[in-house]
Amino acid sequence: MTKKIVIATIGSLGDLHPFVAIGAALQELGANVVMAVPSSHLSKVEGAGLKAHPIMPDFSAVQNELGMSEAEAAQRVMTDPDFLIRQIILNSLPATTRALDHIAAGADMMVGSLFALSADIVSQKRGIPFAVCLLQPLAFQSALDPPRTPDFRMMFKYPARGLARSWNMVWRDLIAREMKRRYAVPINAVRLEHGLPRLKNAPVFDIESEGALRLALFSSLLAPDDPAVVAGAHFTGFPIFDSHTGQREPLDREVDEFLATGTPPIVFTLGSFAVFAPGSFYQRSAEACRSLGRRAIFLTGKPGEAQTTETVLTRAYLPHSQVFPQCAAIVHHGGIGTTGQAMMSGRTQVVVPHMGDQWDNGHRLERLGIARVLPASEYSSDRARDVLDDLLSCEATACRAENVACQVNTENGAAEAAKLILSTFR
Secondary structure (H helix, E strand, O other): OOOEEEEEOOOOHHHHHHHHHHHHHHHHOOOEEEEEEEHHHHHHHHHOOOEEEEEEOOHHHHHHHHOOOHHHHHHHHHHOHHHHHHHHHHOOHHHHHHHHHHHOOOOOEEEEEOOOHHHHHHHHHHOOOEEEEEOOHHHHOOOOOOOOOHHHOOOOOOOOOOHHHHHHHHHHHHHHHHHHHHHHHHHHHHHHHOOOOOOOOOOOOOOOOOOOEEEEOOOHHHOOOOHHHHOOEEEOOOOOOOOOOOOOOOOOHHHHHHHHOOOOOEEEEOOOOHHHOOOOHHHHHHHHHHHHOOOEEEEOOOOOOEEEOOOEEEEOOOOHHHHHHHOOEEEEOOOHHHHHHHHHHOOEEEEOOOOOOHHHHHHHHHHHOOEEEOOHHHOOHHHHHHHHHHHHOOHHHHHHHHHHHHHHOOOOHHHHHHHHHHHOOO
């Protein structure tokens, strides 16, 4: 009998693409897949051949409700995690949960992002199995190998052993209690509306469903070095989906010609969210490339953007899997989706984190010896030039990047996740 599997996610393209890849893999194996996503992602999901229903308005509707411009709202989200949780995630939770509950009628299983709080609630309400997906290493909240972000700056860095680990465990517990103090009330209101008891665990970084399948949707190379916290989690590798429209997109003639002629360019991207408030990132990057005598590709996220000169190619988006391997280096924001594609390309990286897990992802890449972290606040044309010059002249770093790519490319995250999800029914 065909199993109906609902996949719920919210957020940017980095939060969407892994689930589209998993949905397609499940559908190929005969599952009846229904995607529950923000309205802005519907056309892409449907373009990939999957059924989709909205559970959340797009970002423009949210910013209009808040009375902010696109850049103002994006900047606030990137600099204020409390604003993101309260105004974006929790403010929409009642409506999101009702919508998802309706979509989940007759479902056999729920698959959802850790940050799609409604997925945990609806799976509990309907009594169906839940596969919770951890998109980034930060989600494990390890005390031995803690997140490296400004929000966790009070913790000792890896490897935190002995008293340092004990200190980190105290802070981890304090953070969990503070998360519950701040956010439990609105979440409990939704849980009570759906006939569920109040929260036992800290929201956002933990779930209530018992016995949930835990899928870490990234390479084990980025896993926290902490056997206790990763126990029971399945590291699938990166589930890769790489399309702007949902369908296969060959590179246009101008892009092919640009890549085929001249030295390999450096590619610069801020993903799908930080591009709403890029500041002077692209201007400073252009200056750095001019100083180095290097060609550049800028992926700006601006619809209709298409300019080409002898030394610079600008596009809104290009499939990373087709472009990154043909470049000399990749300068990006550190989002987990772009991180995965960059690791698979075998190219060295400069990570310019703007928010959240991007800092932690960047430091883990740096620990692997394939990247350098250059915070957005320190990103000048001179600093970018110097860091890129060092990276591009280091043969050892290039060799490590190629070795990492060899391992990551043996992993098939979408197929592995689909297999594990369907094994629940055996």
